[in-house]
Amino acid sequence: MESILTETYSIYFNESAYEALNQHLKRERYSKIFILVDENTQRDCLPLFLSSLETKLDLEIIEMEAGEMNKTIETCVQIWHSLSELGGDRRSLMINLGGGVVTDLGGFVASTFKRGVDFINVPTSLLAMVDASIGGKTGVDLGVLKNQVGVINQPRMVLVMVDFLNTLDKRQLRSGFAEMLKHGLITSEPYWSKLKETRLQDSLDEFIYQSIEIKNEIVLQDPRENNLRKILNFGHTLGHAIESHFLKKDEKTALLHGEAIAVGMILEAYLSSKLSGLGPHQLEDIKHTLLERYKKVKFTEEDKEAVLSLLIFDKKNSHGLVNFVLLKCIGDTVIDQRVPHKLFMEAFAYYED
Amino acid sequence: MESILTETYSIYFNESAYEALNQHLKRERYSKIFILVDENTQRDCLPLFLSSLETKLDLEIIEMEAGEMNKTIETCVQIWHSLSELGGDRRSLMINLGGGVVTDLGGFVASTFKRGVDFINVPTSLLAMVDASIGGKTGVDLGVLKNQVGVINQPRMVLVMVDFLNTLDKRQLRSGFAEMLKHGLITSEPYWSKLKETRLQDSLDEFIYQSIEIKNEIVLQDPRENNLRKILNFGHTLGHAIESHFLKKDEKTALLHGEAIAVGMILEAYLSSKLSGLGPHQLEDIKHTLLERYKKVKFTEEDKEAVLSLLIFDKKNSHGLVNFVLLKCIGDTVIDQRVPHKLFMEAFAYYED
Numbered sequence: 001m002e003s004i005l006t007e008t009y010s011i012y013f014n015e016s017a018y019e020a021l022n023q024h025l026k027r028e029r030y031s032k033i034f035i036l037v038d039e040n041t042q043r044d045c046l047p048l049f050l051s052s053l054e055t056k057l058d059l060e061i062i063e064m065e066a067g068e069m070n071k072t073i074e075t076c077v078q079i080w081h082s083l084s085e086l087g088g089d090r091r092s093l094m095i096n097l098g099g100g101v102v103t104d105l106g107g108f109v110a111s112t113f114k115r116g117v118d119f120i121n122v123p124t125s126l127l128a129m130v131d132a133s134i135g136g137k138t139g140v141d142l143g144v145l146k147n148q149v150g151v152i153n154q155p156r157m158v159l160v161m162v163d164f165l166n167t168l169d170k171r172q173l174r175s176g177f178a179e180m181l182k183h184g185l186i187t188s189e190p191y192w193s194k195l196k197e198t199r200l201q202d203s204l205d206e207f208i209y210q211s212i213e214i215k216n217e218i219v220l221q222d223p224r225e226n227n228l229r230k231i232l233n234f235g236h237t238l239g240h241a242i243e244s245h246f247l248k249k250d251e252k253t254a255l256l257h258g259e260a261i262a263v264g265m266i267l268e269a270y271l272s273s274k275l276s277g278l279g280p281h282q283l284e285d286i287k288h289t290l291l292e293r294y295k296k297v298k299f300t301e302e303d304k305e306a307v308l309s310l311l312i313f314d315k316k317n318s319h320g321l322v323n324f325v326l327l328k329c330i331g332d333t334v335i336d337q338r339v340p341h342k343l344f345m346e347a348f349a350y351y352e353d
Numbered sequence: 354m355e356s357i358l359t360e361t362y363s364i365y366f367n368e369s370a371y372e373a374l375n376q377h378l379k380r381e382r383y384s385k386i387f388i389l390v391d392e393n394t395q396r397d398c399l400p401l402f403l404s405s406l407e408t409k410l411d412l413e414i415i416e417m418e419a420g421e422m423n424k425t426i427e428t429c430v431q432i433w434h435s436l437s438e439l440g441g442d443r444r445s446l447m448i449n450l451g452g453g454v455v456t457d458l459g460g461f462v463a464s465t466f467k468r469g470v471d472f473i474n475v476p477t478s479l480l481a482m483v484d485a486s487i488g489g490k491t492g493v494d495l496g497v498l499k500n501q502v503g504v505i506n507q508p509r510m511v512l513v514m515v516d517f518l519n520t521l522d523k524r525q526l527r528s529g530f531a532e533m534l535k536h537g538l539i540t541s542e543p544y545w546s547k548l549k550e551t552r553l554q555d556s557l558d559e560f561i562y563q564s565i566e567i568k569n570e571i572v573l574q575d576p577r578e579n580n581l582r583k584i585l586n587f588g589h590t591l592g593h594a595i596e597s598h599f600l601k602k603d604e605k606t607a608l609l610h611g612e613a614i615a616v617g618m619i620l621e622a623y624l625s626s627k628l629s630g631l632g633p634h635q636l637e638d639i640k641h642t643l644l645e646r647y648k649k650v651k652f653t654e655e656d657k658e659a660v661l662s663l664l665i666f667d668k669k670n671s672h673g674l675v676n677f678v679l680l681k682c683i684g685d686t687v688i689d690q691r692v693p694h695k696l697f698m699e700a701f702a703y704y705e706d
Contacts, residue, residue: 077426080495080502087665112465115492115503139468142433149433150468151504312440 001209006216007223008154011134013209017159018052021120024157025055028118031091032058034083036106038066041098044167045124049097060086064102068243069251071101071140073149079109092117093156099125099172100132100257104147107138111153121155124164126176126204127258130183130211133158135219135229144248144310146240152224160212162205173200174293175258178235180207182265183214185286186231189331196289230335234325238347239264241310245303255297262294263351269327270347276326276334286330287351296352304348308341354562359569360576361507364487366562370512371405374473377510378408381471384444385411387436389459391419394451397520398477402450413439417455421596422604424454424493426502432462445470446509452478452525453485453610457500460491464506474508477517479529479557480611483536483564486511488572488582497601497663499593505577513565515558526553527646528611531588533560535618536567538639539584542684549642584686587678591700592617594663598656608650615647616704622680623700629679629687639683640704649705657701661694 001013003020012020025033033055037046042063050059062082064075083092094117096106103121110119121133139150165173177200184192191210198207215232222229243260246253255263269286272278299307311322324337354366356373365373378386386408390399395416403412415435417428436445447470449459456474463472474486492503518526530553537545544563551560568585575581596613599606608616622639625631652660664675677690 073426073430077495084495084498084501112461112492112502112504114501115490115505137468139465142430142437145437148437148467149465151465152468 001205004209004212004216006134006154007220009157011158011160011212011216013160014162017161020157021159022054024120025053025057025093028093029091030057030093030118031089032060032087033093033095034060034062034086034088035095035097036062036064036079036102036109037097038064038070038099038102040066040167041102041124045097045122045164048163049122049161062086064105066098066101067251068101068141068247068254068257071105073140073142075105076109076112076140079106080113083109083113088113088117090114090117094119095122096120096133096155097122097124098128099123100128103128103133104138104150105140107136107153107155108140108150111138111151116153118156121158123158123160125168126165126173126208127179128176129160129162129165129208130176131179131215134212134215136223144244146244160208162208165204170200171256175256178258178262178265178290178294180211181290182232182235182261183211185265185269185327185330186234186325186333187214187218187331189329192330227335230323231325231333234327234333235261235265235268237264237311237322237324238267238307238344241307242297244310245307249303249306259294259297262290263297266290266351267344267347268324270350271324271337271339271343272326272328274343274346275337275339276328278327278329282327282330299348299352304345308344354558357562357565357569359487359507360573362510364511364513364565364569366513367515370514373510374512375407377473378406378410378446381446382444383410383446383471384442385413385440386446386448387413387415387439387441388448388450389415389417389432389455389462390450391417391423391452391455393419393520394455394477398450398475398517401516402475402514415439417458419451419454420604421454421494421600421607421610424458426493426495428458429462429465429493432459433466436462436466441466441470443467443470447472448475449473449486449508450475450477451481452476453481456481456486457491457503458493460489460506460508461493461503464491464504469506471509473510473512475512475514477514478521479518479526479561480532481529482513482515482518482561483529484532484568487565487568489576497597499597513561515561518557523553524609528609531611531615531618531643531647533564534643535585535588535614536564538618538622538680538683539587539678539686540567540571540684542682545683580688583676583688584678587680587686588614588618588621590617590664590675590677591620591660591697594660595650597663598660602656602659612647612650615643616650619643619704620697620700621677623703624677624690624692624696625679625681627696627699628690628692629681631680631682635680635683652701652705657698661697 004011094110096103123129123133136154139147142148239261273283326337357364447463449456476482476486489507492500495501592614626636679690
């Protein structure tokens with residue numbers, strides 16, 4: 001597959017990704033390479049990755065604990081200390097080998113260590129391939145508030161090796177697929193239709209490529225999320241609050257990002273049907289398609305109240321109002337929509353019905 | 354005094370600073386203003402500052418503890434939480450009212466809160482006016498290692514109100530003056546000579562202006578410190594290590610930044626005389642001038658060893674080598690100089706002699 005160009009870097013695929021990386025290492029005069037992994041990617045991905053790496057530079061492996069609950073400033077502090085102690089300097093390179101937690105957190109650590117060193121993202125989960133590792137958003141959570149602390153800073157390159165998906169369980173794969181479905185909903189009805197017919201055991205290469213193209217096109221036009229880029233938040237305003245709430249409630253049964261976003265997309269599709277003209281058949285299509293793939297989540301009344309009170313902390317808010325991205329139809333969106341509070345409970349009722 | 358233009362913002366002085374700020378607040382549609390202070394600037398500077406502020410926006414004051422030992426990630430975490438709890442969003446404005454610790458740390462907090470909100474620096478110490486608040490370096494210390502974590506990000510404006518200097522004790526004023534003397538040493542013999550004749554009780558307005566112009570010119574040409582900007586580190590390679598060492602040893606008797614840099618400048622002037630052609634008269638002039646103003650610091654053998662071992666962590670290092678900025682003569686520099694280790698002890702001997 002051909003590489004995809006962004007404004008400042010390229011995204012490479014499969015064999016050509018290793019080639020591009022090895023050439024990059026020859027060209028740049030790095031002092032040292034740090035590879036950030038979690039215990040899963042250290043076991044499942046690092047050996048393959050290292051075997052294809054051609055460099056004489058010193059390599060250091062830094063391991064963090066896997067999981068969203070470790071996407072914290074405390075983890076960053078540990079890694080900054082490790083970088084210092086292992087002799088990291090301004091000409092160090094950091095390679096983030098992992099899912100969205102590793103690429104988000106690793107990107108932030110690299111962007112702030114000694115006021116910024118180069119980093120490369122090597123996403124190993126579907127979610128990170130089609131979403132987290134592209135677009136320059138880096139950061140960590142603050143308590144239960146997702147991505148409260150971070151910067152926008154681009155990697156030097158992104159390497160998408162689809163083979164790494166074989167190391168994922170089906171639940172992880174399904175979680176990432178939610179972001180791809182979102183790409184269809186916000187930009188392309190034909191893409192949505194194709195994805196509906198796709199099973200997770202099918203080859204996803206072509207769709208991964210198309211999703212990255214969609215996200216990249218959007219980010220290119222609005223890197224700092226002043227306008228267009230907001231459409232990528234469809235499903236995320238409520239979805240993030242749901243994800244935060246269940247993470248806070250019980251880390252062990254917490255929802256994966258895509259699972260929470262799937263709920264958020266149904267809720268926000270309902271809001272779209274009330275406020276931005278989404279038709280009833282398309283609304284039903286969205287609910288039906290998502291519930292077929294993502295098991296219905298049970299919400300108590302307390303859960304719902306807690307989710308709504310978390311909404312006001314969502315970082316997409318401004319001036320204390322909650323802004324939503326809504327659908328005009330499948331494939332088209334409208335941004336900066338304010339939603340009357342009473343509709344939230346109706347949306348939950350529609351979801352549960 | 355006329356405002357000074359940088360690439361992306363302006364530096365305003367005295368009365369015109371308040372005018373510029375109030376106009377800026379009218380023009381931008383901020384949701385809320387957060388003012389970061391420490392207990393000293395809250396008491397000594399905030400009342401005057403607030404009395405000149407014209408805005409109907411909500412104001413929140415966030416206080417941090419004063420002093421370099423609080424320039425930590427832990428302090429950032431507290432402030433990020435405060436911003437969240439007080440309803441900060443992406444359209445919030447942060448005003449950093451304080452010395453270098455407040456502007457460095459506040460700039461970093463603002464640059465990373467929700468991936469970046471606007472901030473304005475209002476330096477209240479001489480050091481912050483002529484150095485810390487200009488040039489976009491933000492960050493915090495990691496343990497004893499200074500400025501290990503941060504980003505380069507520019508404020509929206511810098512407001513220099515020279516009256517705030519009346520709130521400083523003489524030791525603080527003298528500390529800031531060291532950076533001005535450095536500006537003379539690295540760029541202008543005439544400026545150095547004028548500063549030598551200046552006493553701290555004289556009006557410093559003209560010199561503050563000139564020092565800001567010098568720093569700004571350098572930063573404009575090399576914002577990310579690839580080459581020219583390194584000259585601002587004269588005296589800082591050893592100076593930072595000395596500052597870190599004494600901070601670690603005993604926070605109460607720690608040196609102020611300028612006091613440590615004054616020692617660093619004498620040591621690095623000695624290295625310059627050995628390696629980059631600084632003449633013996635100018636070397637003596639530098640030592641004499643600085644020791645007249647900055648009391649000689651006593652170093653035990655252990656102190657010296659500890660300082661030198663800290664050197665390898667200085668963030669200006671690359672590939673494990675220690676790079677110095679040295680003087681060719683007063684007013685001219687050479688960057689990226691490697692120094693044989695044996696000269697370090699000689700330099701200390703010269704300082705102590």
